[in-house]
Amino acid sequence: MSATLSPTFYDDSCPDLKWIVDSVLQAALLKDPRIGAKLLRMHFHDCFVQGCDASVLLDEAQGEKTAQPNLNSLMGFDVVDSIKSAVESACPGIVSCADILAVAAEVSVVLAGGPSWKVLLGRRDSLTGSKRLANRDIPPPTSTFSQLVKAFKKKGLSAEDMIVLSGGHTIGASRCASFTQRLYNQSGSFQADPTIEKRYLFNLQQVCPRNGDGNVTQSLDFSPRSFDNNYYKLVVSNLGLLNSDQVLTTQSQGSAALVSALSRDQTSFFNRFAVSMVKMGNISPLVGNKGEIRNKCRYRN
């Protein structure tokens, strides 16, 4: 199926697609430095639920936006709307919202100083979304290493892809709600996660007091606007923010070895991230006559 996606899909019908996305995003970054991180994550959450089909964008009462991993957490939908209107002005009825998410993820990474890759294009948009599948298929931050591997395998991605794509956490932030259990009650122990470095634990407890506001945010990496390999340096030093970050070194020796290699070699991380992003973008796309090209990303036509 993925064979029908192609980097040249819009070369004749919408040749400026990438530059349109780029210019909307550059303007958006001035207002919200985190927008690139939000859009990178959005592509991931799109692809893991029914494939990369823009199902995450649908405004529906029981839509994916209301699922646990997305509610009060996934953001940037207004900027996707702005990109879509700019693209529609230049090439009406041509470019799918699913492809816009794939291009926006790549442009976001490049604008943050990360690698570029040839985005495969030609996806079509779904007619429906699924809250149930979003709850089932997007792994929670409390996941163990083997749960993460399983969730990615289910989507045709390897353990190595999972480790490399987790490097997306080099940009952006998390809400306290996604990691407070580690600070006070890891796995029902009423203790902090013993794998958190002690001073970091103390600092995080100041940012996220017990029973505090779960929407307060903390950077996933100490350079949250820059796409680099610092994420892996942190994880190696037991300074991973989410449980799912830290288990990459504490629950598998093979994974710890790869994390350590990536922490020492940014070029290798960049090359591998680009390859794994293309793989993730290939998860069950709708092609040919399936689905539609939405007029507005939030609604089916």
Ligand code: HEM
């Ligand atoms: C390995 C499994 C993963 C888990 C369990 C996970 C979980 C999370 C969680 C809980 C947050 C914080 C959400 C919040 O508190 O509102 C987050 C943020 C983020 N994730 Fe992941 N994630 C995973 C993989 C990925 C992948 C594959 C990518 C992209 C390649 C990605 C990109 C991001 C980005 C960029 C952010 C920051 C978003 C922002 O600043 O708004 N994550 N992730």
